[in-house]
Amino acid sequence: MTVLEQPGPYRPAPPPAWQPRTDPAPLLPDAEPLRLLGTPAAAGLDPALLLELHGQLVRGRRYNAQATALTRQGRLAVYPSSTGQEACQVAAGLVLQQQDWLFPSYRDTLAAVVRGLDPVQALTLLRGDWHTGYDPAEHRVAPLCTPLATQLPHAVGLAHAARLKGDDVVALALVGDGGTSEGDFHEALNFAAVWRAPVVFLVQNNGFAISVPLAKQTAAPSLAHKAVGYGMPGRLVDGNDAAAVHHVLTDALRCARSGGGPTLVEAVTYRLDAHTNADDATRYRGDAEVEAWRAHDPVTLLERELTGRGLLTEDVIRAARDAAERMAADLRERMNQDPVLDPMELFAHVYAEQTAQLRAQAAQLRAELTAAGELPGAPEGGPQEGRQR
Amino acid sequence: MTVLEQPGPYRPAPPPAWQPRTDPAPLLPDAEPLRLLGTPAAAGLDPALLLELHGQLVRGRRYNAQATALTRQGRLAVYPSSTGQEACQVAAGLVLQQQDWLFPSYRDTLAAVVRGLDPVQALTLLRGDWHTGYDPAEHRVAPLCTPLATQLPHAVGLAHAARLKGDDVVALALVGDGGTSEGDFHEALNFAAVWRAPVVFLVQNNGFAISVPLAKQTAAPSLAHKAVGYGMPGRLVDGNDAAAVHHVLTDALRCARSGGGPTLVEAVTYRLDAHTNADDATRYRGDAEVEAWRAHDPVTLLERELTGRGLLTEDVIRAARDAAERMAADLRERMNQDPVLDPMELFAHVYAEQTAQLRAQAAQLRAELTAAGELPGAPEGGPQEGRQR
Amino acid sequence: MTTAPAGPGLKPATMAEALRRALRDAMADDPAVHVLGEDVGTLGGVFRITDGLAKEFGEDRCVDTPLAEAGIMGTAVGMAMYGLRPVVEMQFDAFAYPAFEQLVSHVSRMRNRTRGALPMPLTVRVPYGGGIGGVEHHSDSSEAYYAATPGLHVVTPATVADAYGLLRAAIASDDPVVFLEPKRLYWSKAAWDPERPDEVPGIGRAVVRRRGTSATLITYGPALPVCMEAAEAAVDEGWDLEVVDLRSLVPFDEETVCASVRRTGRAVVVHEAPGFGGPGGEVAARVTERCFHHLEAPVLRVTGFDIPYPPPMLEKHHLPGVDRVLDAVARLQWESDWTERTPGTAAATDDESGAR
Amino acid sequence: MTTAPAGPGLKPATMAEALRRALRDAMADDPAVHVLGEDVGTLGGVFRITDGLAKEFGEDRCVDTPLAEAGIMGTAVGMAMYGLRPVVEMQFDAFAYPAFEQLVSHVSRMRNRTRGALPMPLTVRVPYGGGIGGVEHHSDSSEAYYAATPGLHVVTPATVADAYGLLRAAIASDDPVVFLEPKRLYWSKAAWDPERPDEVPGIGRAVVRRRGTSATLITYGPALPVCMEAAEAAVDEGWDLEVVDLRSLVPFDEETVCASVRRTGRAVVVHEAPGFGGPGGEVAARVTERCFHHLEAPVLRVTGFDIPYPPPMLEKHHLPGVDRVLDAVARLQWESDWTERTPGTAAATDDESGAR
Ligand SMILES: Cc1ncc(C[n+]2csc(CCOP(=O)(O)OP(=O)(O)O)c2C)c(N)n1
Ligand SMILES: Cc1ncc(C[n+]2csc(CCOP(=O)(O)OP(=O)(O)O)c2C)c(N)n1
Ligand SMILES: [Mg+2]
Numbered sequence A, B: 001m002t003v004l005e006q007p008g009p010y011r012p013a014p015p016p017a018w019q020p021r022t023d024p025a026p027l028l029p030d031a032e033p034l035r036l037l038g039t040p041a042a043a044g045l046d047p048a049l050l051l052e053l054h055g056q057l058v059r060g061r062r063y064n065a066q067a068t069a070l071t072r073q074g075r076l077a078v079y080p081s082s083t084g085q086e087a088c089q090v091a092a093g094l095v096l097q098q099q100d101w102l103f104p105s106y107r108d109t110l111a112a113v114v115r116g117l118d119p120v121q122a123l124t125l126l127r128g129d130w131h132t133g134y135d136p137a138e139h140r141v142a143p144l145c146t147p148l149a150t151q152l153p154h155a156v157g158l159a160h161a162a163r164l165k166g167d168d169v170v171a172l173a174l175v176g177d178g179g180t181s182e183g184d185f186h187e188a189l190n191f192a193a194v195w196r197a198p199v200v201f202l203v204q205n206n207g208f209a210i211s212v213p214l215a216k217q218t219a220a221p222s223l224a225h226k227a228v229g230y231g232m233p234g235r236l237v238d239g240n241d242a243a244a245v246h247h248v249l250t251d252a253l254r255c256a257r258s259g260g261g262p263t264l265v266e267a268v269t270y271r272l273d274a275h276t277n278a279d280d281a282t283r284y285r286g287d288a289e290v291e292a293w294r295a296h297d298p299v300t301l302l303e304r305e306l307t308g309r310g311l312l313t314e315d316v317i318r319a320a321r322d323a324a325e326r327m328a329a330d331l332r333e334r335m336n337q338d339p340v341l342d343p344m345e346l347f348a349h350v351y352a353e354q355t356a357q358l359r360a361q362a363a364q365l366r367a368e369l370t371a372a373g374e375l376p377g378a379p380e381g382g383p384q385e386g387r388q389r
Numbered sequence C, D: 001m002t003t004a005p006a007g008p009g010l011k012p013a014t015m016a017e018a019l020r021r022a023l024r025d026a027m028a029d030d031p032a033v034h035v036l037g038e039d040v041g042t043l044g045g046v047f048r049i050t051d052g053l054a055k056e057f058g059e060d061r062c063v064d065t066p067l068a069e070a071g072i073m074g075t076a077v078g079m080a081m082y083g084l085r086p087v088v089e090m091q092f093d094a095f096a097y098p099a100f101e102q103l104v105s106h107v108s109r110m111r112n113r114t115r116g117a118l119p120m121p122l123t124v125r126v127p128y129g130g131g132i133g134g135v136e137h138h139s140d141s142s143e144a145y146y147a148a149t150p151g152l153h154v155v156t157p158a159t160v161a162d163a164y165g166l167l168r169a170a171i172a173s174d175d176p177v178v179f180l181e182p183k184r185l186y187w188s189k190a191a192w193d194p195e196r197p198d199e200v201p202g203i204g205r206a207v208v209r210r211r212g213t214s215a216t217l218i219t220y221g222p223a224l225p226v227c228m229e230a231a232e233a234a235v236d237e238g239w240d241l242e243v244v245d246l247r248s249l250v251p252f253d254e255e256t257v258c259a260s261v262r263r264t265g266r267a268v269v270v271h272e273a274p275g276f277g278g279p280g281g282e283v284a285a286r287v288t289e290r291c292f293h294h295l296e297a298p299v300l301r302v303t304g305f306d307i308p309y310p311p312p313m314l315e316k317h318h319l320p321g322v323d324r325v326l327d328a329v330a331r332l333q334w335e336s337d338w339t340e341r342t343p344g345t346a347a348a349t350d351d352e353s354g355a356r
């Protein structure tokens, strides 16, 4: 039967289950990154907060310099510096409450240190004595994540689990501009939005994924614009403006904590150092660009503001510098000690209970080490098991 | 040195490499899906196009019914019907030029048939005699894709390769609402936008991914809104309005063809049948919803329009019905013949050149088949190799 | 095995029912157990293994996720980090591949990466294997990938009772378990008392399903019924075959397997996965290392061919069947015991000994 | 092998240089060859294997892609469908896992799915293995995954000349090749004439690197130098070891390997990947099937432990070294030839025969 045979006037029917969706406007980021320092809005900022940010920035800068120096001395296998990105690192480390969780990538040791982690523990992965140098559950800092963007779904799952348990926990997950291209970024943000999980995603857009500039990474108006595709708000912030990053993250965390769901924050910043100490940045970018960004350095920006408000006293400068130097000296000293390693630990954490196969392999290694006199308690120069033909 | 020591007036510096990005407004879809049929805009539609769409819709509906019937007769292993989605299928099959490529999913055999593929070949995968029943390069129809969203990067790569070669080729890739949640969707759209590849993504949002409704799939204002996160335009269209889908796709293809890059089109439609013949849709949705969508059936919509314009003559109805019945009868007849299979083909296409291992395995199977008299030329009841102890 | 008669208190149950029951009981016993996957909620899963769980425990405990396997696996990792015991369902074998990175780079290593601080009590249910007439990408035997990944346990039941017992053990395990469910055994039936489910001795224990003296068939999952049938058929040929069901690929129960092979002196490994690089190689190599001087013949393998899984109409040619198993048994050099062999004559038979 | 003296026309070159040269020559010879990956363009790759290619052939031929491995693999599939010959670089072993679904479900099967209509002349370059002090996820030996996937070729060079020859062959192949580059050999050097690169006999041929009579070491990739060194050291112990470099895991060169084992009667498989489920099991099982009566002892394996790859400071304990190889050789039951053994005494040595 066709409608020809149906009597009555012609009227177009609306698709029944189609509900016009929400207005996307509130989800879209502003056209320009939010800035506070040096703008009239800065007047409302708490001086105590500004001074805390300053102390941390100075310390963070020093930390980056010290860690980089440790690579030259062979004390770190590799160091991906966050020099230039300290405003993001510091804000991320400061905004969380005790029970909240931080999900850092390999570049975010500083954020973990600001959150309270011992720098030596934070650097364990990069020194090479073990993968994760701290107890993530104790510090609520997830393992530094090397496979890009894979930590994002972890943050979503953890935040969701906490909410199901009725706990007041927000997860803050860090990712780079390059990492936003990974499928895991997409899946994590989508799960977070559908589940309205209390999680905040902070993209540190530092302009490069190793050598690949943002223009080869995305054609989007901004990375924050990706938020609308998940139905969550996107926020754009000057990533070198510590006060602005702190402000935007605080807002987003409040929203998440109160059941408002996830937020995607893009912080526009710049990696002043090479990707890692092993990288040669001159292959893919010019000095002029780097110099231009140096003028927009996060420490400089904040010190200008403090100066303008008469807060950057000699005492403040000295106190910040001294604290930074103490941290660096302590770090240097402790990193210069060889870590005590037990090769047998290779078999200790593979499973809760060692399999028979692993027990046999452990026994083999123990025998080898014993024979070589490399195990504590091994007979030095004792009888070596000779090979027999 | 701090800025304290720097002379001169305080001025906030803009981040040097930050360029305010493009206005996202042109990328955003309209709030309501585009409709043409039954609206004043329909007056401008070419009657010939409307009649072609009508003939194809009627044939497509019949095709879905016939294929479903074949599953009951055991002639198809499974059939994922596109009943209710014929407007999308037909438009997708019609809009492409000869040299263009279609990238269908498992549900899109109808689109391939409309494009010109023999239905028996299109259904080979679902009958089970081989995976892909046609030469994709000959028909420029990629293999029906089962792993969700994995065909999307293929479409991007192919379109990009064609453009590098200077060929005028556009790829149209089909995906479901559920498929948009996969990482491959994200990566494909991002690559397409960055490369400005001539590809169009058509999401058939039929309300469900098997049993999972859209609300559990995304919190976005619409799936088309995802486009903005890649810097490509998103378009929303009534997926049951064949003229509107045809119009939006034609536009998007024109844009792609002329170097304007990719477009994401969301067509809002509804799967009237169960996910496949093996699915029980009553487990997850009510009759009322289905009935409401039946009133917005793509065939009905178009027939109303044709009626209003006096185009739906008895001749037109009869011609469409007859053509559909001929197609169905032919399909029935040919699908009722057992396909001729050569088990030895299992080893024929694994590599260009068979490895020694595969040769040995092929020899084993050949020997088994020969012994069982199942190979042409095998000695019937001939000497069987007995087992020896 | 498929139609065992019901004893007192025993009812015939399918493997699917036993699996569903295991999930239900685990969720009832421990509020930390959460089920995640595509269509696991309202629909109860495409194989109905999660049927009724969302209704009984709520949609937060049995979650219809968005359609994204890496997202499912990745969020489950996060949930496990917070102390939950997620049970994720990958809808079909080949659709677990998108989650491969999360599985290999995180699930399998999290405990080790964190010196034991973050265990991963995660169960990954994967319906696997063919024989159900599925179109491409619905019939893969992917166990080789998981078995080669340190840090995972890899388990697969072949009986109704094991389906229950092993799934309970997997969920109870503090380590990640890839739980491979043989699709084509979902509807196999056996007498089983759902109120007093058999004790299954945890993960990592193989079991002798049939005692025999002539040779050992070493197998698991979907190939077990084939081997049992082959063993029955072999009686007519004068062979008394022992059948070992591995149940767990990792940890691997060397004791049970080697004890059997030492008794019989001959062995065939049977599985549906492609032979090259498949678990059978590991089993054969390991058994040979341990039992070399007990072997009368090389350990042979009967496996799927080294080809992508065939289309439904051809799969019967690919799947190891009774005849192929018996053909392999026939090649186990029955003509002589090794003590009688001389190097010269033995060498002459070499190239036939392993036609595959 | 690492410091062979330069003959006439020969210059010392690194494996990295040979690989770069192979890519360059392939691109120059065939405009269909396109290179895709992360940082392969301007930077020339993190290992500099693609250095200069973007400059010489343009950014369309050597593309810095967005950071998404499935996207790289998936778009390469589409490019191959259109007749190009993509060479994709996965930056490190573990970062190929996100592309696993595209590789297994499409790359490996496209030819077969389409009855030969859509071949996949795709090369997937994967720097693999450890020994370079990399942090976690940068040192995986992932070859077991690829070798177990029908439809893929799996190739790995161990010498400078092979690096060139095999990569050229891989790119020229009409089938997909997973080309595993041993990271720690990138800077190994050998005399090599870039103008007249050695002929390497295509994919699928193993080679005897050292002739010997006592036993055969079967190895590939990063473990070859270890085995060569072990063979030299073994001379002092009175063993004359043969060393076979597989070069290609798929196709597997049974002929060459079995011929060697039949000559020597004893074999040890050596690789860096974890032992359980690793390629060594397949090799040992296959060799044993074929050469059973020539074996004086079970084929043993020396491999990485069955653990996640260790942190830099501990990796030396994990990697098979000369001593571990020699220890295995020592366990090859030298005390007696099998013809002299009696079942009783032989059995007594079983449990020692394969301590791992
Ligand atoms: C899945 C994955 N692919 C590739 C890499 C190798 N890799 C390490 S860092 C990096 C660039 C990351 O760029 P971005 O996300 O912008 O972070 P940034 O380094 O700038 O902080 C790449 C490609 C990786 N770690 N993980
Ligand atoms: C990667 C992957 N995961 C899971 C599946 C199983 N599966 C087949 S169809 C389907 C639902 C697809 O929903 P949608 O994308 O909306 O397409 P529709 O079926 O509605 O056309 C699922 C989950 C699959 N085919 N591929
Ligand atoms: Mg970056």
Ligand SMILES: [Mg+2]
Pocket: B176, B177, B178, B204, B205, B206, B207, B208, B209, B210
């Ligand atoms: Mg759908």
